[in-house]
Amino acid sequence: MKAWVFSGAGKPLELQEVSDPVAQPGEVVIDIKASGLCHSDVSALDDPNWAVNFPADPVVLGHEPAGVVSAVGEGVTNLKIGDRVGVPSGPPNNTGYFRDGAYAEKTTAIADAVVKIPDGLDFVTAASGTDAGNVAHHAVVTRAKVKPGEKVGIIGVGGLGQIGARIAVLSGCEVYAAEPKEDVWPMALDLGVTRCVKDITELADVGLTTIIDFAGFGSTTNGAIEVVADGGKVVQVGMGTIVFEFHSNPLIIKQVDLIGSMGGGVEDLAGVYDFMADGRLAPKVTTWDFARIPEGLDELRRGTVQGRVVVDMTNGS
Incomplete structure (x- = not known):
């Protein structure tokens, strides 16, 4: 599969062909349909102090995935192939930090640490909730x-x-x-x-x-x-x-x-999806192409975009 690989601060992301991930016991593989871009990834690319957050680089960046379960590991009973899910940023998955992340065609997640996307909620909006929404809910509701x-x-x-x-x-x-x-x-x-x-x-x-x-x-x-x-x-x-x-x-x-306040959990993302599903929360989103992820991060670096930048992979771009 194609993935944007991070090899440390001061080095550009590289688009590489890597092996498809495999679901370990208790995990699922997710075919990514949308993934948010985050300014923290800009910081990781620019600031050597961020190396502490990446214990095993090179790693695929991206911690805001929404997609479809395409494989389930041993012992997984709460999810099935075809379920639409979002992955909360931060622990315990630590997607895009401790495990390969969402700037790719597929990623993995702990089955008990994802949230099903409500019917009628599109992937792009759902992806905007996995970090921006999840982190915001955790900060405002859970921590504050x-x-x-x-x-x-x-x-x-x-x-x-x-x-x-x-x-x-x-x-x-x-x-x-x-x-x-x-x-x-x-x-x-x-x-x-x-x-x-x-x-x-x-x-x-x-x-x-x-x-x-x-x-x-x-x-x-x-x-x-x-x-x-x-x-x-x-x-x-x-x-x-x-x-x-x-x-x-x-x-x-x-x-x-x-x-x-760091990240958020399943309850935070579920709360965000509740707000989104009934229309009370509709974040401003700018969609982006997978092939142009580095350019999207440059836009974040320059501060030239409003709202959340989300890679839309539902159209094959």
């Missing part, structure tokens, strides 16, 4: 534990942040967004966001009790710690830079909870 009526700040209204903002709105929160690209503000307001600003520090007078940083560029986390209300929460999702300094004084004086 937002409550109806709470004032929530969202930093970054890109592929993840737009979904996080919408989930917070659907959870009954009063949502504010910090996004330097003013051209995406109308989309954020359409999602139900109350107000958009360029920098989170402009919301110091709002009284935000929870701020979720989907950007992670150091200054964004610092701003969140400075602005959040006393006893508030800052949930860190984005890793725009993997090492940064922050001011400890407001963190300590205000007794702020600084919470890390």
